[in-house]
Amino acid sequence: MPIKGRRRCRSLPPDILSNLPDNIIDVILICLPCKEAVRTSILSKKWRYRWCRLTELTIDQSHWSTEEDLVDPTVKFSKIVYQLLTLHKGPITKFTLDITGLRSCPEIDFFIYFLSMNGIQHLVFHLPWNEDEAYKLSSLFTCSQLRHLTLENCFIHPPSSFQGFDKLITLELCNVTISFELLGSLISRCSLLEKLVLEISGVPISYIIEINASKLKSFDFSGCISYISLTNVPLLTKVSLNLYEGSSMEAQNLYFVKFFESCFALEHLHVHFCFEQFECAKPDEAPTRLPFDHSRVKRFYVRDILLEDIYDTLCCFSLIRSFSYLEYLELKLFTEDDDGTAEFLELERFSDVTFNHLREVKLEDFHGRAPQMQFVKLLFAKSPVLVRVTIDSYSRPKRRSKILAKVSKFWHLSPKVEVIYRDLWSGNVFEVEVE
Incomplete structure (x- = not known):
């Protein structure tokens, strides 16, 4: 800092941070990474545990990574998240968890259940990739207030009693294991769904995704698929299709024609077709x-x-x-x-x-x-x-x-x-x- 700047800081009253209005403190905390927001507790009595009322939390590898990691990262992760959530007071409307750098996924269903009890509306999970068996999210379907859901590298299986996320607006699934029948059922039971993002890899081309979403406005698909059936999408205006090699939605194929025939409200189209399979x-x-x-x-x-x-x-x-x-x-x-x-x-x-x-x-x-x-x-x-x-x-x-x-x-x-x-x-x- 320049000399003039340092002198100006020294001339400020020592309790200026404590005199900041509550709403200004909240804005500052929201702009800080979660780890830095927690550290503000040392600033003054007014700031102590103020972060505990944050409605948005983001947890990633920066919370436990050090130059000399002598403790298993998974152990660190569990302790840190447990402390954050148990100290927190009030609702948590957005929670982002990015632990793709871990070798395996720790037990997180307790955290999901805790979030479901605290009004979670926006949930983002980027979990570690496991080629043997994806982590199963068992408590996910208790989050009845969800409006935005992003999942990566996991397994989900909606229970038979599940009636859908009736408030969900955005659904993003990347490398999520779920049967195509259940995926179609899940989408159809999200009656307010406006944005759908699907990234599917390693899927046999014989599979068909059926999408019945009367409020859907944006659809982004990447993967290998036989056909995407749009049965009820009267408001769909934006579509992005990135079809991997092996997909069979060829231009001369009736499936291809039916796809565009169903999108009669379409205004923006982004396509990356693989035409190598043409007969x-x-x-x-x-x-x-x-x-x-x-x-x-x-x-x-x-x-x-x-x-x-x-x-x-x-x-x-x-x-x-x-x-x-x-x-x-x-x-x-x-x-x-x-x-x-x-x-x-x-x-x-x-x-x-x-x-x-x-x-x-x-x-x-x-x-x-x-x-x-x-x-x-x-x-x-x-x-x-x-x-x-x-x-x-x-x-x-x-x-x-x-x-x-x-x-x-x-x-x-x-x-x-x-x-x-x-x-x-x-x-x-x-x-x-x-x-």
Whole structure:
């Protein structure tokens, strides 16, 4: 601290911390990590055990890690959490436990039961990964006031008497072991559920997830799955699908069509499809569009499309064609050579398509090869209201100059298009107006 600052601190009354209003002290404690909040007990009588009334607690490895750990971390964890909870007074509305660094999960059901008796509304558990047997959370379903629930690396099995979390708004499950029948039942019994995040690994592709959630607005799925059945999602506006290799929701598959047909309120879509399992691999047999238009999709993100895989590329375009009111498009397009793909993006093949509402496009990992340049030319020629194209690239300066020179000469349907080239190597940004 500068000398002037130290002098100013010395001139303050010695009891200034004790004279702070209670609400200011509470705000300070909320902003501190739990470990530091506990240490404030030494400041003054007014601060002593003030932390015990905190409504939010976060416990992680920082509470027991030292430079010389001579005691088993699990033993430390149990003692620390027990002391924190037994000293605490009043409700605990949010509790976060991150112990992924432990080798095994200690018994925590007592803590869950304690939290359920103290009005827990937001519960976050990141538990250690155990490849032999996931930790079973037995007391979880006693937390009837839950509004937000996040679980990682555990096993859950709702009892037959369980009627659901009738106040739950957000549910996030990452590597949680539960049968798909019980998962569907759990989701359907959370009548107020608005946000659902599922990350599932190592699942046989024959499984189907059924989602019946009339209030659901956001759905994020990562994993390997045969089909996701959306039976009742009238308010679902945001969907993110990251389908691992082995999933069978192919674009030519009826399941794929049914999925989008069920999301008639969809506005934001982020997809990462693995097309390697396609039985039909001939480009001429790729679908040109969905059998219906999605008039409400405004923003579309597609990740990791390899332009050399013509069938995959055309499947991606079948979605773009079907979103007739698309306003924002973001693509990460890979290309390894200049042969084979560009001809499938010729303007003649898209004579029946116009992107009447497309205003902004972002292209990642852009190197200016023929298929990528042809794609930009296609967008320019088919987008009457396009105003901005952002290109993220790692290309060298000479390559960058060639890309911008070519793009600036493309014919465009829109009166004026701005091209923003972001050089990810240097961090420099270059702007070109194409008129």
